Amino acid sequence: MATSPEHEYLSNAALRIMESASNSGLFGYTEGQRKLFDFSCDLKKDWSKVVVGQTLWKHDGDGIDKDVRTLLNERDVAAAVYIARHKSRLRSRFAEVTQSYLDTPMRDRLSRLRVFWVPADFSTTDEEVVASTYRALQEEITRDLLLQVTLGGLTPRDVIRFASSRRPGLPIAILSHIKANGHRSHKSTATALGQTSGPVGYETDRLFMTGFLESESLQGGVYRITASGLAMLDICSRLRDYLNGNLGEENKNAHLEYICSLLGIDYPSIPIDTPLIGEDVVHQLQNPTFLLLQHVAQADSEGSVDWPAPYFALPSN
Template sequence: MTESPEHQFLSQSFLEVLNNFSASKLYGYKEAQRRRFDFSCVLAENWDYLLDGQTLWQHTEGIDKDLRTLLLSSDAHILAYTLRDTMKNRRLLHEVTTDFRSGNMAHNLDRLKVFLIPANFDADSEDDRRLIFNQLSEQISEDILFNIIFGRISSERIRFLLQEMGKHTGLEIAVLHYIATSGHWTMTDLRRRFSVGIETVRDRMRRLQIAGLLDYSAKGFPPYYVSSAGRTFLRLCADVATEFFGGLPAQIPRSSGLLELLGMKAWVIEGKEITNGLRGLEDSTPEAMYASFAFRAVIAKMLFGTDWNSLGFIIDTREKKIWTRRYQR
């Protein structure tokens, strides 16, 4: 059966969006064998996530077959379904997913992400293609990257971490990096490493935990470990700091697109602007949030010795067990 231009555009664009975002170096991307699916790829953070996807545009009666193929025949960690947004399609989508929820395969729906595309999309229109590509970019970054690959990192949590300025600003990032790259550590190690009081260390770790960058588990030692959201945050910090310390003319970091989705508008910061740019942060604009973020990444290196060339993160066995329970089938 010949695929419509819309069908082809949506399947190709889905992979293109994921490939474009991978230029940030926050995760790896490679296309996989499609098998019986319209598109497939592997996304790698510290784990490899296989993604299988189907696209439906013209034939509503294919929804049942598409979903059952995805939910029953795919062993992928993420299942993507892109389809035309009509009432008939929504009705059939609801019927099939309800049928799965009532059976013993309801857990398979946890892997499914649905992307609804306006019914009047015309692939022959350049404006339509641009609009739908941007829509897919936003939805994919939110539903797949931020909520799965990056461990539910969010602009609200990052804003919480960035808005407070005071003594030892940047220490929280240095502590996060130290924990992420050290196999065994104690609170005393952190206090001595950064020459601060134990209560100061505890305060920074509390803030990191609230921001979702540190996880806690009483089962094991040390009790805190860096989450996938924390590793993403550190990779973003390294990207920004590299531009500042790289010895070349300052540029917008390659992760600027993802930073913008986290509420930060990247701009070129040079020399003393790293501190001058912090003035007037009270307005909490995206530009101000980026200045606060960049300042912390730079200060973590200048004052606390964080090595942004060292991103060899140690994965905690407790996180590995959680990932295995959630995704291995």
């Protein structure tokens, strides 16, 4: 069945949004084989996560059954995206269909389903409507999909908790060490970092309590880095590039800036010549961005971090 211009635009927009976000250097992107889907892509770091999607525009509620079944039947995907026309009847039908899977073996796959509703009067003939719809989709897909799939579900609250540590640089150094070497004990980590056990133990336990580290024991002990911990390391590494003037042309990266803005990180507001360490620092204790950059600058000056390289976008197939 022939698709409408709106259907084609929305399917392609989803891919453009994810490819554009990959230019942040936080993950790579490759367009995938569509098979039964309207769009598909592979998001890459030191892992590979497939995102597939369907777009509902012209067909009515009966098509939702088939679309949802197709999305849920696909194995080994990180997220199944559904872009749909916003109508009360369609929303009700979507709820009915998804609820029907709650008592089936596929109930666990519902958690990977992401639905984005587009105004019913959307038309590709209206340039202003197209632009506003793209912006809305960009924010929703970045916040509700990409931050979950590629950045471990990182939130602005997580960033504040990380930045509020009173030992500049140490949380980054601990994450970097545990990523590379694992964690046997606070003493061994402290020795490797040239620190004393007390502060290292406190910060390590704090990283565990705030979700950047995980352990098989609820009391902690033997730690490993979580997906959000890896994401924080990646973001801090890109912020280091910013402080060193190496972020890109004119030291700018609009894609990274946009993702960081959704996490409450307004790094362009702190000029790179702002004193962050040493005697000339004018502390901004209520500014999470300043505190985070202070962590980055301190860790960089100590040379104790193996900074992750950026993940560049890969050519589409």
